[in-house]
Amino acid sequence: MIKKRRGALLGAALDIGTNDIKGALLDISSARQLASGSTPNEQKAFGQDVITRLYSAVKKDGMERLNKALISAVNKLLTRLAREASVSKDDIKRIIAVGNTTMYHLALMIDPSSLAEAPFTPKEKALQERNARGLGIEAAKDAVFKFLPNIGGFAGSDILAAILAAGIYRDKKYGAIMDIGTNGEIALGSGNKIFVTSCASGPAFEGRHIACGMPAAEGAIIRAKFRKGRFYFKTVGNAPPKGIGGSGLIDIISIMLDRRLIDRKGRMRKDKIAIYKDRRKEIYLTQGDVRELQLAKAALRSGIEILMKKAKIGHADLNRFYITGTFGVGIDVGHAGNIGLIPDDIPPAKVIFLKNAALSGAKIALLEPACEEEINGILAKCRHVELHKDEGFEAAFAGSMYF
Numbered sequence: 001m002i003k004k005r006r007g008a009l010l011g012a013a014l015d016i017g018t019n020d021i022k023g024a025l026l027d028i029s030s031a032r033q034l035a036s037g038s039t040p041n042e043q044k045a046f047g048q049d050v051i052t053r054l055y056s057a058v059k060k061d062g063m064e065r066l067n068k069a070l071i072s073a074v075n076k077l078l079t080r081l082a083r084e085a086s087v088s089k090d091d092i093k094r095i096i097a098v099g100n101t102t103m104y105h106l107a108l109m110i111d112p113s114s115l116a117e118a119p120f121t122p123k124e125k126a127l128q129e130r131n132a133r134g135l136g137i138e139a140a141k142d143a144v145f146k147f148l149p150n151i152g153g154f155a156g157s158d159i160l161a162a163i164l165a166a167g168i169y170r171d172k173k174y175g176a177i178m179d180i181g182t183n184g185e186i187a188l189g190s191g192n193k194i195f196v197t198s199c200a201s202g203p204a205f206e207g208r209h210i211a212c213g214m215p216a217a218e219g220a221i222i223r224a225k226f227r228k229g230r231f232y233f234k235t236v237g238n239a240p241p242k243g244i245g246g247s248g249l250i251d252i253i254s255i256m257l258d259r260r261l262i263d264r265k266g267r268m269r270k271d272k273i274a275i276y277k278d279r280r281k282e283i284y285l286t287q288g289d290v291r292e293l294q295l296a297k298a299a300l301r302s303g304i305e306i307l308m309k310k311a312k313i314g315h316a317d318l319n320r321f322y323i324t325g326t327f328g329v330g331i332d333v334g335h336a337g338n339i340g341l342i343p344d345d346i347p348p349a350k351v352i353f354l355k356n357a358a359l360s361g362a363k364i365a366l367l368e369p370a371c372e373e374e375i376n377g378i379l380a381k382c383r384h385v386e387l388h389k390d391e392g393f394e395a396a397f398a399g400s401m402y403f
Contacts, residue, residue: 010034010091012078012139013362015158015304016099016107017041018050018182019206020326021073022359025081027175029360031367034085039077040070041068043106048203049182050102050154054116066106071136078138086158089092092139094208096149096366100156100183104128104147107135108299119386120158125150127372148365148375152384159185160378162363164371166354169194169378173319174311176304177239177357180205180325188307188318189381195307197385204296205246205327206287209345212283214243221283222330223250226255231275241276247330252285253293254335257403264403265369266290274343297341302341305396307360315343324357339403350355 009028014021043066046056049163065170082089097107101122104110108130114123124355132143147302148157159179168175171190179185184201187194207213208221214220219242223234233241233248252275256262259268268287276283308314321342323329333351337344342351354360365371387393 008091009093010087011094011096011366012081012092013359013366014074014095014097014099015161015362016070016074016097016103017158017326018103019044019048021077022176022295022356023072023077023081024359024363025085025087025092026363026366028367030095033169033363034087035081037077037080039073039080042073045069046161048208050100051116051200053106054102054112058113061097063109063112066134067109069109070103075136075138075193086318087140090140092132093143094322095137095143095145095365096362097145098157098161098362099147100158100185101150101154102156104150104156108147117206120153122150122152123225125152125210128265128374130397146365148362149356149379149380150378151196153183154183154282155196155342155384158358159187159196159198160364160375160382161359161365162322162354162357163187163194163361163378163382164364164375165357165360167319168320168322174313175320175322176307176315176318177266177362178300178322179357180300180327180331182206184303186300186303186307187382188304188311192381192384193311193380194378195310195385196381197303197307197387199303199387201299202292202296203322204249204292207245207249209292210244210249210289212243212288213289214245216245216326216330219243219275220245221252223332224251226256226259231255233276238276241281242281244285245330246327247294247332249289250331250339250341251335253290253403254283254332254338257338262290262403266401268292293402294340296402297339299399301340301342301400302313302393302396303387305400307385309392310383310385315345316352316354318346320352321346322352322357324354326356328354329353340400344359
């Protein structure tokens with residue numbers, strides 16, 4: 001049954017990701033969250049990563065089809081949230097969205113072709129305000145849809161929202177934010193200046209391009225331990241192991257490093273090592289899997305090192321190290337340090353997991369419209385760093401390949 005919330009002002013916060021769209025429905029009047037959830041981004045039919053989708057978008061009618069897929073997914077999510085809260089979508093008056101620059105362009109039907117070729121600059125970066133129904137979004141007739149501004153390149157409003165949520169822009173000491181995903185984003189700074197970059201960390205963290213890899217679905221290995229000569233696993237849904245998830249991959253490789261089955265250059269003793277076997281299935285790790293993880297973690301780690309060089313600080317100067325992203329919050333800090341994904345000399349007490357910093361930032365913007373001025377202040381402090389243009393990037397990336 002749909003409830004009429006007398007005097008209530010309903011709003012939705014959206015984190016439009018490459019693979020999934022996360023959302024929360026809130027009563028703005030009371031700041032109470034009524035429902036939350038996620039749905040697959042239907043653009044995945046056009047490619048798993050933003051580059052593939054950009055190439056699809058520049059083809060005839062490509063942008064329109066990608067836009068339609070995204071809006072369809074948004075509407076399905078809003079329908080689910082409204083049903084869970086027993087309210088009507090027609091009562092949703094405000095929507096705040098964040099996402100990477102590709103999602104920003106495709107959601108708003110802004111030509112994304114400039115992102116598909118060097119120098120990879122977005123056509124638009126500013127905050128965009130539209131009528132929601134004008135975009136095809138099913139909400140109140142006069143509902144306002146706002147997409148928060150991008151920082152630059154592939155550093156979108158999602159990392160901006162994460163900065164807002166973590167609050168590093170207010171701190172006297174330096175903090176870092178690592179948003180781990182196919183398109184990794186990193187911010188490092190304080191109340192004076194914030195350096196931001198993005199990197200193509202690849203699909204390994206999502207279980208793709210891994211021989212026995214899989215996304216975080218039932219049966220995916222998400223934790224691994226080694227005791228008394230054998231592996232012990234935690235899986236999604238506590239189901240029998242079906243494949244290796246991203247966080248499980250980090251644990252497994254870290255354990256193999258400690259057991260000297262893999263050396264610090266990433267070389268395995270054998271081309272294939274079984275980690276689980278029953279009568280029906282064998283799950284194993286290959287040399288190619290190790291190389292995929294090395295490339296993914298080197299992209300992120302070299303990004304951190306380049307930003308620290310720009311800020312002229314060392315690891316000891318970091319007061320907080322925030323990790324976010326759907327995958328990021330599932331990792332084990334010790335194993336992540338052991339493989340070199342995060343600096344191993346950062347004390348675990350300084351590592352803070354933010355379940356979904358981007359969505360949290362979107363909710364702040366939804367509940368506090370006056371924070372747009374604060375967002376402009378954050379943007380003024382941000383310096384976008386293009387890793388491929390930094391003269392030290394190749395050396396940093398090569399060094400970060402080592403475990």
